[in-house]
Amino acid sequence: MSESETLFFRTSLDGGALAAARAPDVLDSVAARSRTPPEAKAVQQNALTVFVKIRQGKTDELRVLLESIGKNLHTNPYIQFGELTTTHFCRFVIVPGDPDLDAPASLAFASNFDGDLDAYLDELIAVARRGLDAIYGLCDGYPGSSASAGAVKDFLRQSSLPYGAFYKGHPGLSHRWIKNDIDVRHVIESFLQEQQKTPGWPPSPSEIRTRIQAHLAKFPGLSTALFDRDLPTWKDALPWLIPASLAGIVALPLVIEAAIVYAILLRYHEIRDKPDSLKANFPISHLTVLEDQTIQNQLTHVVPIKPGLFRLWTLKGVLWAINTLAYYIYNQGELGGIPSIHFARWVIIDGGKRLLFFSNYDGSWENYLGDFIDKASTGLTGVWSNTVGFPKTKWLIYEGATHEALFKQWTRAHQIPTQVWYSAYPDATVPNVLNNTAIRGGAQGSLSESKTLEWLEEL
Structure with missing residues (x-):
């Protein structure tokens, strides 16, 4: 040697x-x-977001219940998280209401799981029925503890929202x-x-x-x-990308005209945007106490979308682009050069009035936000420039998040505490997972x- x-x-x-x-x-x-070894095949990782209104006057009671579960993930009598065999990460979080937007206080359940939704809900109900009864019994529309598993399943499915963009740091790899x-x-x-x-x-x-x-x-x-692992590539997008490109070429004069009109409207809105005073949802101490308990962290963030259809549809278009890039291009463990994100998603809530963001990431909050600024500022600015209070931007994707101090202040102001957060492998970073x-x-x-x-x- x-x-x-x-x-x-x-x-x-x-x-x-x-x-x-x-x-x-x-x-x-x-x-x-x-146990038997896992089956040697790739699995589709999926996202579930259940979003329901909390019953009038029950928010504080629900918060106490969720915090008791969150502080005793492995010993609480409601949900045996360790028995969830297809769940990577999940959380329950109270999303505060916004009277100015007529948006009620709601409960969000966000899960990253493997495979078919029906099978996932069957396991979730079997493992967590007592917890689901206690938690959703404080929310509108729950069928009750005496309801059948099928009725609970229908409630969860009907209360779910689609994501605008979804990123996976280690696609194809099941929980097992x-x-x-x-x-x-x-x-x-x-x-x-x-x-x-x-x-x-x-x-x-x-x-x-x-x-x-x-x-x-x-x-x-x-x-x-x-x-x-059966990871998609940009070549897999050609069946729809080529016809779309050809259609764009055929209609090139109209495309150029539409782009010019859009650019004028965009700058008009950006110039008219007024700076908003940052009013924090929660004291920073309520957020930091939940962080850095393992090498992984979580972030839940909710912010009003700027009024008007122009901003809403611009946001939807940017999210579609990010979701497409995340699926076909950024599926090797990095999102725009950021190697620390296990799963992240944006969800439009309250009928288009607010934007909800969930992230499961490695390292500290400061390093995570620093990576956003240094490596992915254009994409993030493209998303959040359509929301209230975001640092001043130009041409949709420029400046914005590069104003480091303002961006961090804005992020903290709209971040909310996550009462229950579970990770199936809390000591593994994204590089660890891929290296293993x-x-x-x-x-x-x-x-x-x-x-x-x-x-x-x-x-």
């Missing part, structure tokens, strides 16, 4: 030993789980695959920690990998299967010496 390879194993495997030392019983816990890959990595790290104690360590990279493969075979509940997937894939079959070394470097 070369000197550089020896140095690599000494440093990287020490790092792996530290990771394994944080979970000394990982081998026993993985081996003790009674992500947790499988975390376990695979932990098993490998624990094994290497023990192997370092054996005489003659380290052997060649290929021998290390052979030993790892043999060790993984002792855990039949884990899988190292390879499968295609690469590690699992590299444990299958044979590799060249150089590829083997690259694979070990992933550890």
Whole structure:
């Protein structure tokens, strides 16, 4: 083995030993789980947003109930979150009313889940029926605790809202695959920690990998299967993109005329926009106390949309563009260069009066907003320039979020506390998830010496 390879194993495997030392019983816990390996195929990750009006006078009672659940995610008597086998993230959050917009106080339930909505709702109702009865019993329209599961399912479905844009940081990977890959990595790290104690360590990279493969075979509940994540590319958009482009070329004079008219109207609205005084929904202390409890964080944000159909339809168009780019282009773990977002979505609520934003991300709030400013300011400005109080913009996508201090103040002013927030894998970042997937894939079959070394470097 070369000197550089020896140095690599000494440093990287020490790092792996530290990771394994944080979970000394990982081998026993993985081996003790009674389960079959996940099916080796990509899964469609989906989003559900249930939005219902809170019953008159019940907001405070609902807040107390939700906070009791949120503070005891794994021991509360209402929802056994750990039994939700297809849920990546979910939250319950009270969205305060806005009397100026005649928008009532409402409850939002936002979930990121795998597969079919019907199957997801069946599991949610089976696992969380007591919680759903208690929570939605304080909201309008709930059929009641004596209602059938089918009636509850209809209520949730009929109360759901479509998203305007939805981003996934690790598409194609189910909840089960992500947790499988975390376990695979932990098993490998624990094994290497023990192997370092054996005489003659380290052997060649290929021998290390052979030993790892043999060790993984002792855990039949884990899988190292390879499968295609079936990620869309820009080529998949051609069936509708080409006809749309041809139609645009045919109608080019009209398109140019429409673009000129739109640009004039846009600047007219931007010039007439008046600065709004920032009135925070909640004190910052009510928000920061919920942050930085793990390496992951959440953000719920609600803001009025500027009045008029022009702003509403501009917002819908920008959201459509972001959703399209997120589906076909930004599906490799980064949104506009931001590598820390697991899931994010924008939802228009209250009949077009307000915009609701949910995000599940890694790292601190400051770093997250900094990434927005440095790497994705044009897209975010394109969205939120159509909402009240956003920093002054030009031509829809310029300036706006680049006014750092104003943008951060505006974000905090319209951020609201999330009473219940659950993550199925709270200690994994987006890069961790994707890296673990690469590690699992590299444990299958044979590799060249150089590829083997690259694979070990992933550890």
